[in-house]
Amino acid sequence: MKHFRISFIVTIVLMALAGWWGYDRGGASGLVTALWITAVLGVMEVSLSFDNAVVNAAVLRNWNDYWQKLFLTVGILVAVFGMRLLFPLLIVSFATDLGLFDVWTMALNTPDEYSRYLTGVHAEVSAFGGAFLMLVFLNFLFDDDKELHWLGWLEEKVGELGSEGLSILLTLLGVLACVGLVPEFKKLSVLMSGVIGVAVYVAVDWISGLLEDEEHDPSTGVALAKGGIGGFLYLEVLDASFSFDGVIGAFAITTDVVVIMLGLAIGAMFVRSLTVFLVHKGTLDEFVFLEHGAHYAIGILALIMLASVKYHIPEWFTGLSGVAFILVSLWSSVRHRNLAAE
Secondary structure (H helix, E strand, O other), X not given: OHHHHHHHHHHHHHHXXXXXXXXXXXXXXXXXXXXXXXXXXXXXXXXXXXXXXXXXXXXXXXXXXXXXXXXXXXXXXXXXXXXXXHHHHHHHHHHHOOOHHHHHHHHHHOHHHHHHHHHHOHHHHHHHHHHHHXXXXXXXXXXXXXXXXXXXXXXXXXXXXXXXXXXXHHHXXXXXXXXXXXXXXXXXXXXHHHHXXXXXXXXXXXXXXXXXXXXXXXXXXXXXXXXXXXXXXXXXHHHHHHHHHHHHHHOOOOOOHXXXXXXXXXXXHHHHHHHHHHHXXXXXXXXXXXXXXXHHHHHHHHHHHHHOOOXXXXXXXHHHHHHHHHHHHHHHHHHHHHHHHO
16 A cells, blocks of 8 residues: 555545635535545546556556656656646647636636637547557557567567558558548648647657667766656656546536646546556566556547547546456456466
């Protein structure tokens, strides 16, 4: 439980803030409502982001203690305040040409209007996040260095035939398919958002590879630090792709931006703690197909995000599809371990 100690402390503090906020705005009934919705949003965030935690752990297990602690401290500040509060405010600010303070005032005083502006750019954000996550999935699928293949010879063959160039091609075709789903006035913005998603992935991957190559340089200290920064950037962009879909979904439950931020912050904190728990306990080494299941869940999420530029897909389906892949991969891992023991 030591890995979740900070998360529980943060949860108590944030629930207290949610209760105070609800009581200040609606008395005793407002307090109860705020506490309940905050808890629901926290659970929703964890269920939607469990596969994110597994993928984070796959990257984080190769880091030293310093970068793991930095991911849990500085990383959580970026995840909570940057991705779940500031990023949506920036999007609305860009869409309305208003300053950040004015947008924050709008979110507090006229949350329905803020929600309308935020959901108005859902197609563009989904194209960006869907493109980035699709590349995460495809590059894992096309990795011919994998020794274990969850789907057997089929996955092995796909890994041999695929390449990073094919991943980019398929993702761009997916973005073009999205463009065909949206109205004429949104086609250019959705296309640009999807292309930017691809560009960001390629840029972060290039920076990570460039800095990792420097680890072999005799000047060890700086080179290792830079390599950590490359991976840190990758995980933060990955988290952004996950988080904004959760922010949009939260507005289906409440339009109170403060309650949304507090609830999603609790979920994000537990996802971070879960990531470190998986690393320290060696869970990915014990359950060898868990990483596979998480990446397939990311692939489904990418398809859902790309399709959501036109079609509404319930959050419960998104969450359950990810959980299903995780559970099946856990069962496959246990079965594989038992067969190996025999």
